[in-house]
Amino acid sequence: MAQCPGFNDTDILQAISDMDDDKLHDCDFGVVKMSKDGVVQAVNNAEVELSGLSQSAFIDKNFFTQVAPCTNNYMVAEKYRKLGELDETIAYVFTYRMKPTPVHLRMLKSQAFESQYLLVERSEP
């Protein structure tokens, strides 16, 4: 069974796509697995822990409008909507438990895979 790759690994989309949803919990950074129209298919424990939300607050919801409206802008959601191939890491600020929390987001999408992913790594304070 595939091991969780590092946040900055080059072939991370291939590696993470090969993993069962249960194995995503092994990753020490947040992983949100979505359909191409943004509906959350799986979320790992690291992201649940970071957000303070339960799994049920994510699953089957549109990530950009119903879970994390802070990403519903041209910096994040628009890129997923417009681009067919996407592998970009940006510094961003999430609002976990209403507190501004600097994070790094790695946005992953490819026509070769059915799902798209958002990886979230908390920035070092």
Next chain:
Amino acid sequence: MESKEKERERLLRFLYLAPVALLEIDPGGDIHLMNGYASGYLMPLSKTGELTNLFQILSDADIDLSELVKGFTGEAGTVIKDRRMRCVPPTAAPVYFSLTIERLSSESFLVAMSDITVQVRQEERISTMIEQEALHRGRAEIASGVLHDIGNAITGIATGVNRQLGETDWPEEAGLARLEDMFRDAYDALCRVLGSSTTDALLRYMTELRATLTSRRTELNKNTECMAQTVAHISEVLSIQRQYVGEQPDRPYSVMPLVQLLEDAISMQNAALEKRRISIRRQYSDGAAYVAGTRSGLVRVLVNLLRNAFESFDRTDMDSEPYVLLQTSRSPDNTRVIVTMSDNGGGFGLDPEELFEMGVSRKKNSDGIGLFACQKIIESHNGRLWLTSDGPGKGAAAHIELPIQEEQAR
């Protein structure tokens, strides 16, 4: 009963997903709490990729938040409410927010922001449309005014030209001819008194003078006919242009005797009447009725209807003398005057209403604008225009009904 943890999560999600940006800042602008929409709105505005100080993030906005917060002296209350703020993200078009700031305590301010960019863009579009419409209306009004003034001038010129056309015989020419005849009759007596060479010279001079006068008259008539055609052409061009510009409703009306308008229209068509040997018959049973309107507009309608009548004779083999009968009468309630212009020309078999549609005409070389324009002009005078005919070859009549202008209103 919900567990405290679930209740807390529910409250967090409620605040987090509230469709308005909510932030808690301190007096220096540092952000302590914010929800999802706040992050979504502010991240594109942040030059550093961080969201630590609201005043820094919004330093390029058209409102100085720092000054507003510092300048608020109350213990608690509204610092600003629903203030429109314009921000320019580094890599995107300007965005607009409605901003409200409440001071909660000396160390805590609640900031609420909602994105009103779509609304502002709509307002801008509407404002631009209103400006363009106003500009268009202004131009149309100027054009309409110019066309109106030119129309009045042309109507005056046309009346003069057509009067000139009516003067086909010059009394001076006839007088000279009579004088010449008298000289010839008294040739022998004149020769005895003046001598034959002087008498012959005088006769030659008179003959040349009459020939010159005849030549001048012919030339002048020809020029006047050309001028009448040019004036008619200008009138048609003005008529078409008026349709594009649209009659301005605020054009000043004047009060005029209806019969004067009819006679002016007839006068303008004298040349056509004579050319076609059409007689005008008048039955003005209400010759004293006054109407209010734009003179050039009403005369234009009457001229157009007269022309329609004349041209219907061109399409018909006439057994009898062609005529146009002009009648005026009052409505039973005495408030409106009705002009009926009937002819014994070609008539029509179409539905009369169809003839008023733009593009429909009985004439071969017509764009059909004439009757459509006439109807619009009469309607703009609170009147009615309609046509009747017993069928092809049985003549036609145009009827105009207009409000009578009362004596005291003149």
